[in-house]
Amino acid sequence: MAPISKTTLCNLALSMVGEQEIQDIDAQSGKNEQICSLLYEEVLEQVLQDHPWNFATFRKELAEDLEDPVFGYEHAFLLPTDPRCLQVLFTEEKADWKIEGRKLVTDADTATIAYIGAIEDPNDIPPLVRRVFYLSMAQQMSYRMTENATVLNVILEQLKDAWSSARVRDAQEGTPQFRDKSNWITSRYASVGYGRDLTTRR
Numbered sequence: 001m002a003p004i005s006k007t008t009l010c011n012l013a014l015s016m017v018g019e020q021e022i023q024d025i026d027a028q029s030g031k032n033e034q035i036c037s038l039l040y041e042e043v044l045e046q047v048l049q050d051h052p053w054n055f056a057t058f059r060k061e062l063a064e065d066l067e068d069p070v071f072g073y074e075h076a077f078l079l080p081t082d083p084r085c086l087q088v089l090f091t092e093e094k095a096d097w098k099i100e101g102r103k104l105v106t107d108a109d110t111a112t113i114a115y116i117g118a119i120e121d122p123n124d125i126p127p128l129v130r131r132v133f134y135l136s137m138a139q140q141m142s143y144r145m146t147e148n149a150t151v152l153n154v155i156l157e158q159l160k161d162a163w164s165s166a167r168v169r170d171a172q173e174g175t176p177q178f179r180d181k182s183n184w185i186t187s188r189y190a191s192v193g194y195g196r197d198l199t200t201r202r
Helices: 006-016 031-049 127-145 149-171 179-192
Strands: 057-061 075-078 085-091 097-100 103-106 112-117
Touching: 006 031, 006 127, 006 149, 031 085, 031 112, 031 127, 085 097, 085 103, 127 149
Parallel strands: none
Antiparallel strands: 057 112, 075 103, 085 112, 097 103
């Protein structure tokens, strides 16, 4: 199978909204390139954070920061940068912890975490999750490129099915460990709906 590029994923999204394909996402020589460049990383990080994907989960013992917290916790640990930490799932230590900036603060003497990392190479993303991603891109493009409600509804229905298939496949790759997280995702999407522009959410 030929390698998948960022441009390929953008073109799959563009095709969903009936827009012209681009030659290179990094060129930013036209409107479609600029929109793809604007949305790509933002939407990808949302997709990665919205489920505890096995392929994007990493485990690491954190290095302690030289400067302890001023108050509240005894220790501060630096979050991973390779790959960059998007979200801490849990810590091995049985102690309270909190993320503040790019640090994890806790009373524990060590911090060993499982976390969602920023996956940059599209070829490291499973096909079903790539589909979730480019359909999510198409959803955001539809707000900017077309006012066709029919097109948007088709994208949203396909996106809903894509999420379901990707989560089921992910769950088959190990013993479920994050049921609370999955339930939170389900309730979150039930409450906000797939039709909301999520690129402005933090």
